[in-house]
Amino acid sequence: MNIYDNELAIDCILLAGRIMMESGAETYRVEDTMLRMAHSQNMENSQSYVTPTGIIFSLGRTQPTRITSISTRVTDLHKIALVNNVSRKLTSHIITLEQAYDELQKIQKTNYFLPILLQVLAASIASSCFIILLKGSWLDVPAVFVAGGVGLYVVTVVHAKTRVKFFSEFLAALVIGIIAFLAVKFEVGQDLDRIIIGGVMPLVPGLLMTNAVRDLMAGHFMAGMGKGVEAFLTAFAIGAGIALVLSF
Known part of the structure; x- marks a missing residue:
């Protein structure tokens, strides 16, 4: 050559x-x-x-x-x-x-992502399915449907404007927690815990955690540790947002 x-x-x-x-x-x-x-x-x-x-x-x-x-x-x-x-x-x-x-x-x-509205709808449906898998009440489905969709919309919009991944995830979790709290307060939902868990599922860094483990098993320790830390910080941001709502 x-x-x-x-x-x-x-x-x-x-x-x-x-x-x-x-x-x-x-x-x-x-x-x-x-x-x-x-x-x-x-x-x-x-x-x-x-x-x-x-x-x-x-x-x-x-x-x-x-x-x-x-x-x-x-x-x-x-x-x-x-x-x-x-x-x-x-x-x-x-x-x-x-x-x-x-x-x-x-x-x-090429941008292969679906339009934002379809992504929000998919997140809402996924969140609703998770609450059923967690043996939650069907009465909580509307609340978690809204929480999951709004959460994904917030994380997408905020990240596009700020380019700060963990801040957008923290803010999205905060919004999900507020929606869940208001749903229970006004008797639109019943189980606060399951509504929150279902709502944050679209934000959970599942792929990051999987890739971190697979890289560690393949001997790429630096990459595996790096991805593991990123997944931990994402989980921490989600947990901090929910904790802030529950503390008040």
Whole structure:
């Protein structure tokens, strides 16, 4: 490969890793995908080091080491699946390196999230299902339906404006606690605890906790600990918001 092809391959591999990390993929999965793509381009001496905040990729002595930062992290499993599909097609030589890079750029620029109103509706339905799973009363379903939807709306809007993840989660939990308290006070709901638990379920960092455990089991201790701390801080923000309401 000439210098141009090497640069294009590195750009393509780093872009794939960045999309996956920003979409909530596990660290070991990102490293494995990047190395498979590199080996398909005859880069046998390539090395990648992935953390939740950045990616380092090197071809050894033939090219300078490249670094890309990870500034945002969301949960978008569809993008992860699309990048994996591009990686499989590249390693199977179904598409060329240029085609793979073009597809990855399109994936990065496309917003695959549903409209905010549909996300709120889905959160409301999920919260309502959780209260039934917790053997709560059907009379509490309207209250938890509202609490779950409003909570997700608050965390989405506040995070978009402030870019402070834990503050938005704290504020959303605070709003959920207030809704639950008012529902019980005005006899719209009965069980305060179950309404709160159902309402905060869409905010719970389930993917973060799962990825933290999987990375630790795969030997990526720094990434696993980092994701575990992030999940703990999210849980702490949710708990602090609810505790503030209950304390008053």
